[in-house]
Amino acid sequence: MARKLRADAPRVVTANRLLDGVVVYRTAAGTWSPHLARALVVGSDPAVEALLAVCERDVAGCEVVGLDVIEVRPDALAARGDGPRAITQREAIRATGPTIALPVDRPVTRPASLP
Structure with a gap:
């Protein structure tokens, strides 16, 4: 079920990196970061649409998949x-x-009876 985002809410674009599936966020530098704290925050619908259009190029280039726009807490955007x-x-x-x-992954030990 799609969630309704408020038109005036601060939002970020998120996706999954295709190489390893890690959750990533679009940054102001035009890169993808696994850290939400580095995400580019946009507030208006036109800004979100423009950012999504740019991010679609990364989807087409097989860098990320599953683009989504999420709301973020405005009180955390302080100094x-x-x-x-x-x-x-x-x-x-x-x-x-x-x-x-x-x-925790543990290495598999080979039994002594095997060559």
Whole structure:
């Protein structure tokens, strides 16, 4: 179900990097960063549409997939310097990673009986 974004809300563009699936955010430098704090924040519908048109080139170039526009908290845009924060729980989890500890990979040991 598509969510309705407020027309005046601060927003950022997010996607998944095609190389490894990492969640990334469009920056003011025109690059993609895995850090929401570095995302370019836009507020007007025309600015969002223009940014999405530019980001579509990265989709066509197979750099990212799954473009989406998300709202961010305006109170976090203050002078603290830590950048925007996601509003929804889903986007907060996407920005910070899993909410549980993941198992640690262990090397497979070869039994002594095998050559």
